[in-house]
Amino acid sequence: MNPFARLFGRRRRERELDEEIAAHLRMAGEERTAGGASAEDAARSAAREFGNVGLVKEVTREQWGWSTLAEILRDARYGLRLLRRSPGFTAVAVAVLALGIGANTAIFSVVNGVLLRPLPFPDSERILSLRPLVTRPVRSPAAASYPDFFDWRAQSRSFTAMASRRGVGMTLTGVTPSAYVRGQVVSSEFFLVLGVAPALGRGFVPGDDAPGTHVVVLSHGLWQSRFGGDPGILGRAIGLDGHDYTVVGVAAAGFQFPVDEDGVEFWMSASMDAEGEKPWTSNRDLTALDVIGRLKPGVSLAAARAEMIGIAKRLARQYPDTDRDRDEVLVIPELDRVVGDVRTPLLVLLGAVGCVLLIACANVANLLLARATARHRELALRTALGAGGRRVLRQLLTESLILALVGGAAGLLLALAGQRLLLQFSPGRIPRLEHAGLDPRILVVTLGVALVTGILFGIAPALRLSRTDLSQALKEGGRGSEGGAGHNRFRSMLVIAETAIAVVLLTGAGLLVESFRKLQSVDPGFSARDVATFHTSLPEAKYDEARQVRFYDDLLDRVRSREGVRSAAAIFPIPLGDSHIGITFTIEGRPVPKADEPSAQYRQVSPGYFETMGIPLLSGRDFTDRDDTKAPPVIIVNEALVRTYFPGENVLGRRIRPGVARDGEPKTREIVGVVGNVRHRGLGVEESPEYYIPYRQLSIADMTVVARTDADPRVLANDARAIVASLDPDVPVFRVRTLRDYVFASIAQPRFNALLLSLFAGVALVLTGIGLYGVLAYAVAVRTREIVIRMALGARRGDILAMVVRRGLALAATGVVIGLAAALLVTRLLRALLFHVAPSDPATFAGAGLLLGAVALLASFVPAYRATRFEPMQALRGE
Amino acid sequence: MPDREPYKNPIELLQGTLDLLVLQTLTWGPQHGYGIASAIRAGSRDALQVDTGSLYPALHRLEREGAVAAEWKVSENKQRVRVYRLTAAGRRKLTLERSRWDRLREAMAGILDAAARPSEA
Numbered sequence A: 001m002n003p004f005a006r007l008f009g010r011r012r013r014e015r016e017l018d019e020e021i022a023a024h025l026r027m028a029g030e031e032r033t034a035g036g037a038s039a040e041d042a043a044r045s046a047a048r049e050f051g052n053v054g055l056v057k058e059v060t061r062e063q064w065g066w067s068t069l070a071e072i073l074r075d076a077r078y079g080l081r082l083l084r085r086s087p088g089f090t091a092v093a094v095a096v097l098a099l100g101i102g103a104n105t106a107i108f109s110v111v112n113g114v115l116l117r118p119l120p121f122p123d124s125e126r127i128l129s130l131r132p133l134v135t136r137p138v139r140s141p142a143a144a145s146y147p148d149f150f151d152w153r154a155q156s157r158s159f160t161a162m163a164s165r166r167g168v169g170m171t172l173t174g175v176t177p178s179a180y181v182r183g184q185v186v187s188s189e190f191f192l193v194l195g196v197a198p199a200l201g202r203g204f205v206p207g208d209d210a211p212g213t214h215v216v217v218l219s220h221g222l223w224q225s226r227f228g229g230d231p232g233i234l235g236r237a238i239g240l241d242g243h244d245y246t247v248v249g250v251a252a253a254g255f256q257f258p259v260d261e262d263g264v265e266f267w268m269s270a271s272m273d274a275e276g277e278k279p280w281t282s283n284r285d286l287t288a289l290d291v292i293g294r295l296k297p298g299v300s301l302a303a304a305r306a307e308m309i310g311i312a313k314r315l316a317r318q319y320p321d322t323d324r325d326r327d328e329v330l331v332i333p334e335l336d337r338v339v340g341d342v343r344t345p346l347l348v349l350l351g352a353v354g355c356v357l358l359i360a361c362a363n364v365a366n367l368l369l370a371r372a373t374a375r376h377r378e379l380a381l382r383t384a385l386g387a388g389g390r391r392v393l394r395q396l397l398t399e400s401l402i403l404a405l406v407g408g409a410a411g412l413l414l415a416l417a418g419q420r421l422l423l424q425f426s427p428g429r430i431p432r433l434e435h436a437g438l439d440p441r442i443l444v445v446t447l448g449v450a451l452v453t454g455i456l457f458g459i460a461p462a463l464r465l466s467r468t469d470l471s472q473a474l475k476e477g478g479r480g481s482e483g484g485a486g487h488n489r490f491r492s493m494l495v496i497a498e499t500a501i502a503v504v505l506l507t508g509a510g511l512l513v514e515s516f517r518k519l520q521s522v523d524p525g526f527s528a529r530d531v532a533t534f535h536t537s538l539p540e541a542k543y544d545e546a547r548q549v550r551f552y553d554d555l556l557d558r559v560r561s562r563e564g565v566r567s568a569a570a571i572f573p574i575p576l577g578d579s580h581i582g583i584t585f586t587i588e589g590r591p592v593p594k595a596d597e598p599s600a601q602y603r604q605v606s607p608g609y610f611e612t613m614g615i616p617l618l619s620g621r622d623f624t625d626r627d628d629t630k631a632p633p634v635i636i637v638n639e640a641l642v643r644t645y646f647p648g649e650n651v652l653g654r655r656i657r658p659g660v661a662r663d664g665e666p667k668t669r670e671i672v673g674v675v676g677n678v679r680h681r682g683l684g685v686e687e688s689p690e691y692y693i694p695y696r697q698l699s700i701a702d703m704t705v706v707a708r709t710d711a712d713p714r715v716l717a718n719d720a721r722a723i724v725a726s727l728d729p730d731v732p733v734f735r736v737r738t739l740r741d742y743v744f745a746s747i748a749q750p751r752f753n754a755l756l757l758s759l760f761a762g763v764a765l766v767l768t769g770i771g772l773y774g775v776l777a778y779a780v781a782v783r784t785r786e787i788v789i790r791m792a793l794g795a796r797r798g799d800i801l802a803m804v805v806r807r808g809l810a811l812a813a814t815g816v817v818i819g820l821a822a823a824l825l826v827t828r829l830l831r832a833l834l835f836h837v838a839p840s841d842p843a844t845f846a847g848a849g850l851l852l853g854a855v856a857l858l859a860s861f862v863p864a865y866r867a868t869r870f871e872p873m874q875a876l877r878g879e
Numbered sequence B: 001m002p003d004r005e006p007y008k009n010p011i012e013l014l015q016g017t018l019d020l021l022v023l024q025t026l027t028w029g030p031q032h033g034y035g036i037a038s039a040i041r042a043g044s045r046d047a048l049q050v051d052t053g054s055l056y057p058a059l060h061r062l063e064r065e066g067a068v069a070a071e072w073k074v075s076e077n078k079q080r081v082r083v084y085r086l087t088a089a090g091r092r093k094l095t096l097e098r099s100r101w102d103r104l105r106e107a108m109a110g111i112l113d114a115a116a117r118p119s120e121a
Helices: A003-034 A039-050 A053-062 A068-085 A087-116 A146-155 A190-194 A220-227 A270-274 A301-318 A334-384 A389-425 A440-466 A470-476 A481-520 A545-561 A609-613 A639-645 A714-727 A739-746 A748-782 A784-792 A797-833 A842-868 A872-877 B010-026 B033-043 B052-065 B088-120
Strands: A127-134 A159-173 A179-186 A215-218 A237-240 A243-250 A264-269 A287-295 A328-333 A531-537 A565-572 A582-587 A599-605 A617-620 A634-638 A655-658 A669-675 A690-694 A702-709 A733-738 B068-074 B080-086
Touching (some): A003 A039, A003 B033, A003 B052, A039 A053, A068 A087, A068 A389, A087 A334, A087 A389, A087 A440, A127 A301, A127 A334, A146 A159, A146 A287, A159 A190, A190 A287, A215 A220, A215 A237, A264 A270, A287 A301, A301 A328, A328 A334, A334 A389, A334 A481, A334 A797, A389 A440, A481 A748, A481 A797, A481 A842, A531 A714, A531 A739, A545 A565, A545 A702, A565 A609, A609 A702, A634 A639, A634 A655, A655 A690, A714 A733, A739 A748, A748 A797, A748 A842, A784 A797, A797 A842, B010 B033, B010 B052, B010 B068, B010 B088, B033 B052, B033 B080, B052 B068, B052 B080, B052 B088, B080 B088
Parallel strands (some): A179 A264, A215 A243, A599 A690, A634 A669
Antiparallel strands (some): A127 A287, A237 A243, A531 A702, A565 A702, A582 A599, A582 A655, A617 A669, A634 A690, A655 A669
16 A cells, blocks of 8 residues: 555544444443433543543554654654644744854855855866966966967877967947956867857867957857847957957857856957067067866876976976976866865864854754653653654654754745845855755755754754653653753753854954954055046057057046045056066176076056055155157066165165066166055065056056045045046956955955854854753752742852852863863864964953853752742742 | 563563453353443453453454454444454364463462461461
């Protein structure tokens, strides 16, 4: 018989049992009426004699033998009924569980979407990222040069294909309005490595990398938004920076590479890098490439890594001037490269929510134990009527599982809401965060977490209860004072565990908050207040060097003439803007081998930049309008450069030669000023040597305008487009932000981590407080008689208060000590996330302990106070 | 045959005894639950009150074991009642339970008599 038919069979039998018992009661009643009793008395007496009808039915049903399914359903129905009967308990337990499970689901959905989900390409785990590894003075991955890439590609045997790529920003011309679009310059094997072809047209072929072949593949989004999804686009030419590029393909909707960069709108062949007098493709000095490769089937990652390192060592010997220090290759899965920076913080958060869930479990277990006392009698009765220990155990576990599942369902809803919040508050630098949604894996994990949770918090109370000593329980009449001692010991252990976990979370959160506070108070070297910024990019075909200079001159004049603008200037690249250009230089009078040339960060600025940004001019002078191509080449350096290369010397008048030039040989430049250091890479990153070159002597098509305003800098932001359009409607304006936005974005990730971890620690703290309160309130209730007698014997209220509070604090103190010890081990994992705070920071540890102590005091005080209010007579009578 | 049944628990003893009483009652003819309870009470001159919380589980267990069979009938006062009757297996069980009971009674009596003897001496 299938389970369903058996279920229907049961229905009938249940009806029959109802009828059988009804007949029994009727006959018993009739006999009594026959004996002269009134109908009412007879019915009442018959019912009394019969006893608890529900219980009799239940025990009778148990004799039938059960199908597993029916049994589970019956246990579930009974459990549900029980939970409905105590709505307060159920609500609290479900809320606590929903919080714990919901937080876990939300964070796991992020971990799943960001870390676990494979890249959206066939056999994506075979797509590797290859980056030169500079091994001196510190090991750090770097970009590759074209000649290095060509050698890698030619000499390696581990890959079916290898491709280079680099980011590029261009102005889409020939359509109105013109727009700045970001793209990638890729070598012809690009689509081969990814294993996908464009949805429309073709990918690149080897010939596409030859000079003069200008071909481009558009993103689905660009094709739709700017070309109306025209299928006739293939073979047509579009304008990029004023040059014609033939569209050979349109990528599938959703195609994105690299996946950690949003808004890549086109992929063009590397032909443009092979053009010009000194093409990039033959310059081993110029490192700008990321390389990807598709691992051959049957070749291991380790083998590929070994082969690449061998090649790099050979190249380092062959080309010591450029490659001496880059003698290894970092070969990792592309996915690891994409998520490398966020892996640790996400796993830390996952660990933290896991802890919150553990605390939630402990709390619900505590609630169950407290309630168990009240159920002693019921369970004893069931056992007396023949329900075996295992039977009771299963019933109790079913109840916990129901609680957990209801909590899990509520948690799932909570997670959906939480996820939205998470996305809103996320730093925007977590790659692939848009994939953090609900998928079957999340549902399965949530269900699994709920079930494990249910067993976790249910098993201990259930085991205790199902072993209840019958006669003892019946004698105690449900008060459970004797069995309660054991219970209470167990509950105390739970509370100690909760406290310990909460302390670990508090410590971790405290460290991150302290670290964030330190980070936030770092002086960036400039004043971010009231500075508006916007970025423009001039199409190179239309703007030669002279016209670039004239454009920015005019633009800055117009910005300065706006009301409310105090000063304005231009720079590239802007601090905290994620663009970094390192360029080697030589110092006049100190010849060194080429490989030993020092390197410094390069900036290009207009006169007035330092004043506008509030960067102090420490000595010498600022650039002026006269520092142009006709004047002697000049340069301004930062303090760090002086400290590193000219310690204790007067650098004004010294001459250095950065290896940068527009045409011809780089020029030797005289140092005319020294300015303060600026944290260009991030508030937490130490300043490095930098130099500034006047834009009139070395112009560039891309500049960011910065303007200090009297009031809210957003006012200018609104005008920026109009101002630029009045000069040239073809010039796109983008990244319209305040300088403070840049600062904020640069610390968004640590802020996010600190915020979330604090949130979790807060929840943990509250739950622990509730747990402690529960245990003490229970202990006080059980000891009512003792307390009353003490008071009768002369104990003062203060003594009673102290007695209870002391017990609460003793529990908390044990937990705190264990927690601090555990934190000492755990917080080491946070080291990578901390800034200027030691993982064992004594102040933070002390703070976490004290905070928990305060909460424990509060949680103990309430039941303690209540204990002092017992009315002796009432309490004794209540026994 | 040594008695391996664990008659340690007073409740189990009660259950075993109840089985015996129910089966014995049914030898006089098919009967419904209320009738069985009444018969036992009457037969023991009100000394034995059958707990319904034990009777119905016992009846249903005996039915599952095949010792009794049940069917719905209409009683003399026109009520639908579930009537139990003894099966062949039930008769065998009755014989077995009965001999077990006799042995228990003898054993009990032996001990109780032995306990009584010294006071006579």
